[in-house]
Amino acid sequence: MKQQFSSKTLIALFCGVAATFSAVAQNSQSTVVVSGSRFEENLNEVPANVKVITRDEIANSTSNNIPEVLSQIGGVNVKNTSGNPLNLDASVDMGGYGATANSNTLILVDGQRLNPIDSGTINWESIPIDSIERIELLQGGASVQYGNGAVGGVINIITNGGAKNLNQASITYGSYNTVIGNAILRNRVNDTTIQLTANSSNTDGWRQNSAANAYSFDGKITQSLGGLDQAYIDLFFNHSNSQTPGSVLGQAGQGDSQGARAAFIGSSIATDNSGVRAGLIKEITNQLTFDIDGTYSNKNTNSNTPSYSSYLLYPNWQIAVSPKIKANFGEWGSTVIGYDFNQASQSSSYGSSFSNTSLQQNVAVMNQSMYLISRIPLRVINGLEASGGFRHQAQNASTNDFSTGSTISASQKYSANAGDVALNYNYQPGQNIFIKWDQSYRFPNTDEFWGWDQNANGGWGAPIFNGILKPQISQTYSLGGEWKIKHSRLSALLFQSITQSEIRYDPSSGSNINTAGNINRTGFLFDSSSNITKNLTLAGGGKIQRSTFATGSIAGVGVGLSPDLLLNARAQYMFNASWGTGAVLNYVSSQNYESDPTITNSLAKIPSYVAADFYVNYKIHSWETKFMIKNIGGNSYATTGGYNSTRGYYYYPTTPTTYFVNAKYNF
Structure with missing residues (x-):
């Protein structure tokens, strides 16, 4: 595959930008986040690497959907298999987990989890992009705060709009007859x-x-x-219907990257999701604040593959309630105590058509956990704080499998503990450093109770029950900080994590398993931005990370779909109050195909790639218009792919150069 820039050139470019940013950095004592303790607090009080993406940053970008926001502004590794510009099936990887990235990155909407109970994709389309006020990206483990799945990182999408009236509508038209419409009406009447x-x-x-x-x-x-x-109270509904072209056989760049695999022609996945979120925050006294939120959702997914006469139904529901209380002791610190309850159910039916299906499996899961988070200022040194927390979570899971003609039933109760200890030193206004240890965990998804028997059904394959797996445990050591001086900001994080019993698919057995040996992840990341002049803003970041198996014959083998280097650079220039332009550049290094780790080192790699986007916008009175070019140069690269003994190499190509025009009216 053609690569437009050399790796050395790109690294030099990004390092030069970083050096510019580190020379200066903005006082931001007022930046408020909730991802650190589940209550609002100043960013400099959080002993973690947290990046905040604002509503204005989203508006001044080429992003049409949330995965594009996370990739272009957040610098997160985003993968997709759809071959279309909507990114409905996108997965995000904040911790170098590759194929299981979605299960190790927790996605929240106003603090309430969006991740499904299975390994399915996130319903990004359920959150209209115009409803977003900001997005908080917390790097690393946060199971003390959020429990299951907060291992590689947490993405908290905040839609709490506030009191400012906002009424606008927009329409976007672009390549491949893509049409996107957005609208928001927000008005305050008295206190409502x-x-x-x-x-x-x-x-x-x-x-x-x-x-x-x-x-x-x-x-x-x-x-x-x-x-x-x-x-x-928040009511939501979304529907999506995506055709599925399947993978392209061969190494990345080979074969007909635009064509669909014959077996997938006519196939599609449709999802309907609806529910309600609600919450209350009440200040009991000057020292005590009570907060409770909850959600109920009902989701139905239908998968249809006509060439296999295959029709699958996946109905499920979830309910969650999370009360918590914060005690503020003033100069003596604060403590948060909370309880999380979650119950979910899912079933799977299979047949040749919608009207001809039979129940194959069902699963019921209940999670309960208690947690405590404390922050204590240390009087020995002004600005030095100690913090720590603990969570205990228990999961009861039960399942029935009817696919073999006889019923296989299983039930299991597992528990896991999370903890963290940190020191945070605010040695100057807007500047802090921290050191932290944390332990986080992930319970298996409901579909990970089953593997895949390639030899069943005369070679067509069939699911096979492999048991209810125990939770994986990760311990992470990190050292980081944030520096804000005048008009610039720089944050950095050095980390090492060790994961035991990691839940992964084993190609040799066809089962999902708890891996026998540890998997280590070590890396460094940075992110920075600077207002060079009143008209010019530059930003950039990067992540160097190595994810490897640590024991046995595969010690040192890299985890599939986990690139060692990510780089991101952004620029915005305002010519005047009406005209503006901007660009973003992403670089992703080569990465291993997802495969049996015993043969990974003998295989080729998915090539590195560069993606560059550009926009120019114009504002006049109540109108805003924007012209966007995505993936300048037309490099159709691959973000994901794999290798197995049946198909050999396969990959999912991304969309080449696309063009979009957007018009927005504020009324």
Whole structure:
């Protein structure tokens, strides 16, 4: 595959940008985040690497959907298999977990989890992009705060709009007949804020059999109760329907990258998801604050593959409630105590058509956990704080398998503990360093109770029950800091994690297993931004990371789909109050195909790639227009792929150069 820039040139470019940023950095004592303790606190008080993406940054970018925001502004490794511009199936990897990235990165909406109970994709389309006020990206383990799955990182999408009225609508048209419509109506009447957001997205797709459409609606009412007290209720609904072109056989760049595999022509996946979120925050006294939130969702996924006469139904529901209380002891620190309850159920039915299916499996899961988080200022040195926390979570899982003609039933109770200890030193306003140890965990997804028997059904294959797996445990040691001086910011993090009993797919047995040996991840990341002049803003970041198996004959072998180097650079220039332009550049190094680790070192690698986007916008009165070019140069690279003994190499190509025009009206 053609690469437009050499690795040496790119590294020199990014290092030069970083050196510029490190020379200066902005006082931001007022930057507020909630991802550190689940209560609002100043960013400099959080002993963790947290990046905040604002609403304005999203607006001044080429992003049409949340995965693009995370890749272009957040610098997160994003993979997709769809072959269309909507990114409905995108997965994000914050910790170098490769094929299991979605299960090790926790996605939240206003602090409530969006991850499904199985290994399916995140319903990004359920969150209209115009409803987002900010996105918080917390790097590393956070199971003390959020429990299951907060291992590689946490992405908290905040839609709490606040009191400012905002009414706007936009339409985007682009390549492959892609049409995206967004609207937000937010108005405050006395102490009540009503926010309605909607999205409609359609595309023919670049690849054969890759058309997709998605619709979402969100209605939120927030009632101020005086002071910090408020309550909200949020109703949401979304529908998506995506054709699935399948992988391309061969190494990345080989074969007909635009064509669909014959077996997948006519295949599609449709999802309907609806539910309600609600919350209340109440200041009991000057020292005590009570917070409770909860959610209920009902999701139905249908998968249809006509060439196999295969129709799958996956209905599921989830309910969660999370009460918590924060005690503020003033100069003596603060403590948060909370309880999380989650219950979910899922079933799977299979047949030749919608009207001809039979129940194959069902699963029920209940999670309960208690946690405590404390922060204590140390009087010995001004600005030095100690913090720590603990969580205990128990999971009861039960399942029935009817696929073999006889019922196989199993039930299991497992528990896991999380903990963290940190020192955070604010030695100057807007500047802090921290050192931290944390232990986080992940319980298996419901579909990870089953593997895949390649030899069943005359070679067509079939799911096989492999048991209820125990949770994986990760311990991470990290050293980091953030520096803000004048008009610039720089953050950095050095980390090492060790994961025991990691849940992964074993190609040799066809089962999901707890790996026998440890998997180590070591790396360094940085992110920076600077207002060079009143018109020019530069930003950039990167991550150097090595994810390897640590024991036995595969010691030192790299984890599949985990690149060693990620680089991101962004620029924005305002010519005047009306005209502006910007660009983003992402570099992803070569990475191993997902494969049996015993043969990984003998295989080729997915090539490195560079993706560059550009936009120019114009504002006049209530109108805003924007022209965007994505993937300048047309390099159709691959973000994901694999190798197995049946198919050999396979990969999923991305969309080449695309063009979009956007018009937005504020009224």
